[in-house]
Amino acid sequence: MTHETDGKERSERSIDATTTLGDGGEGEPVEVESALVAEDLEVGYPTTEEPVVECPRIDVPEGEITALVGPNGSGKSTMLKSLSNHLEPDSGVVALNGREITEYDGKELARELGHLSQENDSPGGITVEELVYHGRYPHRGFFDSVSAEDHEAVERAIDLAGVNDLRDRDVGALSGGQKQLVWIAMVLAQETDVLLLDEPTTFLDLHHQLRVMETVSRLNEEEGVTVAVVLHDLSQAVRFADYIIAMNDGGIYDWGPPGEVVTEQLLADVFGVDAAVTRSPELRIQPKRALPDE
Numbered sequence: 001m002t003h004e005t006d007g008k009e010r011s012e013r014s015i016d017a018t019t020t021l022g023d024g025g026e027g028e029p030v031e032v033e034s035a036l037v038a039e040d041l042e043v044g045y046p047t048t049e050e051p052v053v054e055c056p057r058i059d060v061p062e063g064e065i066t067a068l069v070g071p072n073g074s075g076k077s078t079m080l081k082s083l084s085n086h087l088e089p090d091s092g093v094v095a096l097n098g099r100e101i102t103e104y105d106g107k108e109l110a111r112e113l114g115h116l117s118q119e120n121d122s123p124g125g126i127t128v129e130e131l132v133y134h135g136r137y138p139h140r141g142f143f144d145s146v147s148a149e150d151h152e153a154v155e156r157a158i159d160l161a162g163v164n165d166l167r168d169r170d171v172g173a174l175s176g177g178q179k180q181l182v183w184i185a186m187v188l189a190q191e192t193d194v195l196l197l198d199e200p201t202t203f204l205d206l207h208h209q210l211r212v213m214e215t216v217s218r219l220n221e222e223e224g225v226t227v228a229v230v231l232h233d234l235s236q237a238v239r240f241a242d243y244i245i246a247m248n249d250g251g252i253y254d255w256g257p258p259g260e261v262v263t264e265q266l267l268a269d270v271f272g273v274d275a276a277v278t279r280s281p282e283l284r285i286q287p288k289r290a291l292p293d294e
């Protein structure tokens with residue numbers, strides 16, 4: 001069955017959430033169950049003639065942390081926008097928990113999936129606490145007053161993001177890093193089982209970078225939250241992620257566990273960097289120099 005939406009043709013089809021990883025590699029193939037899957041994606045913007053992302057299949061494994069890495073402009077944010085239904089693909093299907101994402105209504109989707117975007121307008125005239133309460137909108141009816149659960153979720157999110165001392169401040173008057181932490185608190189207040197985080201550590205000092213990644217890790221370990229996170233710091237990706245998806249030129253170069261994906265070849269091909277990768281006692285990347293442009 002096909003639908004026409006805004007001139008774009010869509011087909012209803014089922015997507016198998018299970019995929020096999022590791023065929024042809026050194027280890028045994030493993031079956032991976034995905035919370036979020038997309039197939040045959042082609043994604044562009046109104047001003048782009050060609051798709052900027054083309055991808056036969058992408059998997060975000062359930063209950064795991066997946067890091068999306070790749071050079072500037074390789075399509076990581078565009079991919080997250082499609083996976084979160086913020087950007088309609090020209091073709092292809094995205095499925096969340098086995099159901100096409102376009103079938104969810106807005107609030108229902110927001111109860112399942114939180115998306116920290118890179119493009120946040122920080123409104124003036126609203127306090128940090130008020131903004132974090134906006135994260136609760138999918139859990140509330142229009143006329144509902146704040147419930148005990150809303151209050152608890154907001155307090156927890158404020159605590160997890162470490163913004164308690166900012167709670168009464170005007171959001172518009174915060175620094176870049178402070179704003180980033182407040183957006184993180186808002187998405188955590190949504191209390192979703194799936195989190196898509198686009199460069200959550202941008203603008204943050206080292207302490208807050210680690211704190212945010214440790215929080216993400218804790219939510220994953222203790223509550224089984226599925227995470228897809230765009231990171232520029234490959235060492236952080238290696239440290240915190242169970243899986244790495246390496247993107248270049250709008251497609252997926254490779255994906256799998258960090259130990260299999262992060263190689264000297266990948267660093268040269270994808271990042272244009274001559275680097276040494278050591279695997280003992282732990283996976284380490286030592287960049288040596290930027291390779292000349294081709």
Ligand SMILES: Nc1ncnc2c1ncn2[C@@H]1O[C@H](COP(=O)(O)OP(=O)(O)OP(=O)(O)O)[C@@H](O)[C@H]1O
Binds near residue numbers: 046
């Ligand atoms: N709103 C837009 N309109 C038109 N083209 C866009 C838009 N946003 C992104 N692009 C283009 O799409 C391509 C992929 O961009 P995207 O932001 O997804 O890359 P990225 O990997 O997230 O980059 P970065 O690491 O620099 O954030 C780039 O060529 C970019 O110029």
